[in-house]
Amino acid sequence: MRELQRYLNDLIDRIIYLQDIKGEDWEGLPAILSELNSLKENFYQITEKTCQARLEAIDNRLSLLEEQADKTLTPYETVKIVRNPQRFTLLDILENVYDSFTELGGEGEINVDPAVICARAMISRRVGDKIYMHQVIVIGHEKGHGEEFRNGGSAKPWGNEKALRYMRVAETEGIPIHFYVFTPGAFPIEDYPGAAQQIARNLYFMSKLKVPTVAFISEGGSGGAEAIALSDVRLMAAYGYYSVISPEGAAAIEGKLKEGQRPPRDLVEFCARQLKITAKDNLRLGTIDRIVPEPPLGARRNDYQFFKRLRYEMIRATDEAVLRTKSLKAFRSYALKRKSEEENPPDEFDVYVRWELSDVEIEKLLDLRSKKYREMSRHVLGLKKSPLKNYIEKSQDLGLRVYHDLRYGFLKQSQKMIQRVMEDISGEGFAFLKQLTEPLKSTYDLLGTKGRRGRAKPVVEEPVIEDVSELYVSPLALEDRTVTCPNAEKFGCQDIWVPDLYGEFCGVCPTCGYHFPLEYQWYLSNVFDANSIKEFNAHIASTNPLGFEGFDKKLALARKKTGRNSAMITFQAKIGGISLIVAMLIADFRQGTVGAAEGEKFIQACDRARITKRPFLAFIHTTGGIRIHEGTLGVIQMPRCTLAVREYIDEGGLYLVVYDNNSYAGPVASFLGCSPYQFAIRSTRLGFAGPRVIRETTGEDIPPDYHSAENALRRGHIQGIWDRREIRKKLYEALLTMGGKNLYYR
């Protein structure tokens, strides 16, 4: 009888699960549920045989319905599967996939951040009769089965910091890392270390993490997911989702809904469909490497067969990451590939792969990781060239590289080395001579009647930068009217005459210093030396890779309005004679959002700065984050660009970031936030998520100046605030002080 009762309860659970996914009234589910409930109420009044027969009949019906549900599953229903409390979480994985584990940095509620779990774990594999144990560090989000304190797997900034700490431990000990992504997104608060800043730091570190890494994505919510998802092999659960924004968030933006309004179901379904968030979509787009199969309607916490499969897939993926770095690998790779074709996960492996890497292998691992990410999303840009053109460009690149390696590498390095030796010799000689001459000098001074003439101090000339000769006047200044400063009530600012404001005052209120927004052309004309700007890669154009309905029109409109192909302008320019490479995100083109084209242009600019050994400046006129219409192809720009920045800085480059107007979300949480030198122009607002998202996510209101540049400086996010009227001078000074002698490479 007890068995029957359990059987009945299981059936009820299955119906509730189905109702959660497909809706309360789907295909007569309420009738089946009431039938089961009446059976439960009269459980002891009916015979065992009758009960068994009725339950089996319901089971058969239910199986058919489940099959039907699985076939007609929409992307939004997949999101519901992922969010269901019955779905497996990281702790279930640690219990069932790994042989043993010790949680690090907290336990349950007593934790730095209960939404992030770090653990030292053992995973075993059987090869023949032998059992091999592997040590790994497991880092991932824990959603908890209804535990409030887990915050639904939304990592707070200090949770991501904890993750970074244990990545360092793994690197020190040389053991692989398994990342598990179960997050709807990062918790969007700016408290130290700051949501965006910490994700940027994590990405920067992971891009050159010297151990094999494997990520498994079940719920990949944008930037929060990326904080622990940059890896050598990326797996995704068959019923998982990986997206740039939640379908509800996208619906609120698309439907232009007011705060507090619930988006209609149809619109949410539409957005989920358009965003291409399912595992199959992501595999097609190339943002993941492989799908881990799940039972129909997704694995739940007691699907032990799935855990067996996951264990096999994680070991196999780690093996792959390791084997790629080995020179002797053909047979083992073949063995792994052959096994993977089997439908059920095999109990034993044909091969054993040691997961430790030598220095040479680590170098290859990092190189392969770099190549892998650099290739992602490039296919959507249509950058294929004719072989001849490709050949010519490659030769040009090689020529440039050789020239700059010679000019700033070999020659400059030799010159520097000789200079250093000469300095050492002269320093030693001076110290030696001083020992000999000092007694004589003292005696001379004692006997001498004349006072010693002080040596004239050498005058160090301060570098002076000339103003741009031809003054550019903003078209905004061509109106005969006045405007009111937004701070007028607070500081009593007078109304400002527009030609004055946008002309002489450079868009700055003369009373309180508030900076009115100015167009990007103003900066191009007033910051850089006259006629020094040479744009490149202007042909790389933003596309609509997901075929997002209605986005083609919006793109065409942006192109027409700006006369540009993307929101990113990359160019070579000079400031006071200092040559540098600049990447600029502009507000006029889709609010400076970053998609595949912008990412590619940024990477190419970064590479050009690396090859030509120039300082690299990212000037952010405005950025609204990652372009949601490009889905995960947009999200993937975060690790891609951060990787390019890391390679540039590691090779000795100087990377500066200057923010203006508004800078939020993905770019700030990756390739901008990772810069060691970030500055903001006064009145800039920058952060991770806007006030509305913060209110809706955290349920708490934020002060109006939460994202101000002053607060960003207070939190240590940026290193200084600049006045727009002095930006040319400030940039010049920054290049000299931060670059100094090493301006053209350390």
Added chain:
Amino acid sequence: MALDNRKIDELLRAFKANPYRVFVVGAPHTGYVREILVKEGDEVKGPSGKWLEKPGTPLFVLERERNPKTIRAKVNGVVSKIRHELHGKFVEAFEPILEIKHPLSQKEIIAEILREALHIVKAPEKARYFLSPELAQRIEKEGEGRVVVKPGDELAIMYFMKRETPILHEGPPMVVFRVFFSRGQMVEQGEPLFGLCTEEERPYLEKLIARVKEEWKA
């Protein structure tokens, strides 16, 4: 002002007869009144939100040098006496455009009464203020509104840039009825620190506050 039962009744009657304060909204500067955005009898709201970040209800648009400026309500209340004849006309600065009848809340009435009835000790400088240890101890022991201070008694310590200056009580012995700052709070110059009253006035003041609390909704 010496308080007694008659005075209390008089004060309360005055507030009851007119529990409003009328705010005259004028043009902040010269300009043309382009649009009046409210009607007589409309309820308007002043700035709201935790940081008063949500602006008040728009009242009218004043344009100067092709710069239309929306003038918003600074207090809650009901709009009255709109001068429609000014619509589209040029007005001088401070020319009244409309009035907002602001219903006084219980808190505001109490503040008004205290302002009138108490002898206020103001902050002489912008600094951090601490209650003098003796006074703090006595208030803790006897309760707020019970402690009598004599001339020369130390009321508070003004602390600024490592410099401590005592603030002494001057005048006749009085009861410390209200302390308007918390420990170590930075108080601007001229802001109230203490509200004092005579021993005889105290019961009447307490009675008055109790009656306001009783008769006005919070």
